[in-house]
Amino acid sequence: MTTLIKASGLGFSRQEKQILDNIHVTLEKGSLVTLIGPNGAGKSTLVKILLGILPPDCGQIERLSGLKIGYMPQKLHIDNTMPLTVSRFLSLPQKQPALRIEQVLNMTGVVHLANQYVQKLSGGEMQRVLLSRALINEPDLLVLDEPVQGVDFTGEVALYELIQRIRDELGCGILMVSHDLHIVMAKTDQVLCLNHHLCCSGEPETVSQHPEFRQLFGHHSSIGVYTHHHDHHHHLSEQG
Ligand SMILES: Nc1ncnc2c1ncn2[C@@H]1O[C@H](COP(=O)(O)OP(=O)(O)OP(=O)(O)O)[C@@H](O)[C@H]1O
Numbered sequence: 085m086t087t088l089i090k091a092s093g094l095g096f097s098r099q100e101k102q103i104l105d106n107i108h109v110t111l112e113k114g115s116l117v118t119l120i121g122p123n124g125a126g127k128s129t130l131v132k133i134l135l136g137i138l139p140p141d142c143g144q145i146e147r148l149s150g151l152k153i154g155y156m157p158q159k160l161h162i163d164n165t166m167p168l169t170v171s172r173f174l175s176l177p178q179k180q181p182a183l184r185i186e187q188v189l190n191m192t193g194v195v196h197l198a199n200q201y202v203q204k205l206s207g208g209e210m211q212r213v214l215l216s217r218a219l220i221n222e223p224d225l226l227v228l229d230e231p232v233q234g235v236d237f238t239g240e241v242a243l244y245e246l247i248q249r250i251r252d253e254l255g256c257g258i259l260m261v262s263h264d265l266h267i268v269m270a271k272t273d274q275v276l277c278l279n280h281h282l283c284c285s286g287e288p289e290t291v292s293q294h295p296e297f298r299q300l301f302g303h304h305s306s307i308g309v310y311t312h313h314h315d316h317h318h319h320l321s322e323q324g
Pocket residue numbers: 098099103121122123124125126127128129130
């Protein structure tokens with residue numbers, strides 16, 4: 085196993101509020117780690133610290149020398165007044181060879197959108213384009229902050245499957261922030277459950293049994309194997 089990032093004892097506070105307290109995280113090559121936790125738990129803050137965008141108040145971070153990180157942010161503001169094709173978007177801020185652009189768009193299944201304007205993309209298409217952008221420099225570590233935002237349920241499952249496939253094919257490490265507990269538990273190697281401190285971490289099965297996890301996500305405590313239930317009936321007459 086190659087360790088990509090090893091962080092220990094991370095702390096971060098603002099306005100007398102302890103946002104992160106004594107956090108230990110190790111990210112390995114080839115491993116898919118998902119960070120879960122309630123709103124305001126400090127997930128994005130921790131991601132920014134691991135990325136090196138934000139310095140922690142205390143603690144140590146060791147990164148593999150020459151580590152390349154691909155980051156898919158939670159939100160990206162794109163100016164609506166400037167028409168921008170997907171290909172051009174992937175060449176920002178750094179010009180990329182057309183072949184590389186085609187490769188990443190193929191990998192994420194949206195090569196047919198290369199000449200489409202980013203402003204015209206659906207939520208699901210945009211997330212795949214953002215994922216393509218995070219992949220463009222062949223990262224050793226992919227950091228995805230809520231990658232399935234604005235994607236419908238079927239699209240979510242497909243996107244999580246794609247993320248797993250990318251990990252398998254590229255052998256990179258993946259750190260992902262997600263709120264979709266059912267899917268996360270089925271499709272991740274390791275879960276970090278954060279609520280300012282690390283409540284619990286480990287394999288999904290173990291985390292789902294942990295008392296702190298159950299306290300935070302009690303209504304999801306049967307997580308483990310995903311099963312889909314219809315809670316309503318379709319009436320053919322309503323559709324036609
Ligand atoms: N620079 C800052 N100054 C003051 N408060 C901050 C700062 N950065 C983050 N916070 C606060 O820290 C808490 C954690 O924020 P963060 O965005 O990391 O949470 P999160 O777990 O990613 O939340 P969500 O699930 O809602 O996206 C929030 O209450 C936020 O308001």
